[in-house]
Amino acid sequence: MKHWTEPNGILLIQIPIDWQYLNPGHNEYEEESPYGFQPYEDPIGCFQLSCYPLSELAPSVADANPQGVKKLSWKESRLDDSEFRTHLFFGAYHDQALIGKYIYDASLEGDDRIAEQLKIVNQILKSVVIVPPSDRKLAADLDKFDRFTGSLAASHDLLNSAIDSESFVEIIAIAANQIDAYLRLSLVIAKQLNEQTNDIETRYLFQADGERGIMERKVFDAALKLDVIDQEAFDDLSALYDLRNRVIHRYIISNIRTRDLVDIAGRYLNALEKMRLALRGFEQRQADKPFGVYGKKFGKTSVTEDSVRRLHASANDKHLIKKFKRDVGGGKT
Structure with missing residues (x-):
């Protein structure tokens, strides 16, 4: 796995080393919530994560937890339409309200590959670390x-x-x-x-x-x-x-x-x-x-094998063209 840091330093997550952070490399994304991720090769869905101040998105939860929410738990729901299937995840942790989404084409409903991707999404959601404001x-x-x-x-x-x-x-x-x-x-x-x-x-x-x-x-x-x-x-x-x-x-x-x-x-x-x-x-x-x-x-x-692979993945993010793409280990973490 490789770590990803929210651009304002608010949170850290662990994503597979063969997944790409989408926002800087695509014109339709800005460096703000939602933050998008998907595999470099043959993506079949997209994972998004958003974070917002708890006091703004869920003031009642913030009021009930003046020292911040100490334990992270996720509530799941669905938001589907004729074109896309969306798995929604809602959570609150410390001073942040968190929203996760996994979106894929409706034709892939029930596909085993989607089930495997959702396992990875759950691993990512469990890896969330909220950085103290001072850091x-x-x-x-x-x-x-x-x-x-x-x-x-x-x-x-x-x-x-x-x-x-x-x-x-x-x-x-x-x-x-x-x-x-x-x-x-x-x-x-x-x-x-x-x-x-x-x-x-x-x-x-x-x-x-x-x-x-x-x-x-x-x-x-x-x-x-x-x-x-x-x-x-x-x-x-x-x-x-x-x-x-x-x-x-x-x-x-x-x-x-x-x-x-x-x-x-x-x-x-x-x-x-x-x-x-x-x-x-x-x-x-x-x-x-x-x-x-x-x-x-x-x-x-x-210098370790993992640190070299993470550096290669970072170079891949900079290039975003196949000519210079380095192998970062396929499905390995």
Whole structure:
């Protein structure tokens, strides 16, 4: 199984590793209730989970439980029509009202596969953990961190494909992205080390559509200031930044030649390796600390078969195309 965190850090659930979280990858879904899940391959139904403040959805229950509902139990009902069958699940836990749905085509009524899916749904519902309000920001920030590392893993598939096909412009663009990512992650760790905190500066790890984020040049400046890189590395990265912009924006209207791209791509790959090693140094410095994303508390430095499969699943969520799809173990958990 792999954990899923509600985007605001309110709750955690365990879903099968071969199930996809639908909201970020489909235009019809927003990052808000209901949250949708289904198998990557050949889905026959969709599971949805919603959470709302108990005081808003069930004020009488909230009034009767001023310290929160201590035990989670689910009440089942049905909501069917001529096209779809819907199994409904209602629950209350701590300060949250919960609604689960499993929806499938009416023609599948009585299908053994639906019965198996409903068993999985019941396992998911039993796995619900409500995060204490004081820890919800950290839970949401850790989820952004995990999505960031999944996207970084996915970018290596793109880079390897570009190298195999000798697509030099693509190599330059992706390597620049990865250098930026390594520096951002190094900055997060450096600040945690300096302040001895679990706080994650997610402004370095996520930029929503329409949001003004931290630009690449600012990342270079911050990395130099916090000794993530030295002046020589800063100057090299700045020179590469100018070359990359020339390649991307002025290839046609400048004197740059295609053969020049080979040299620029090679320089980017060399710089990428140096930044990877710099990041590894920060990870190792934090590994024995009782705080931070790579500290002892969260155990992210340990590499297991399950952790690799979860990372592959996260990369699959980033790609959402078959060319780069990794096997995450089929029906295994």
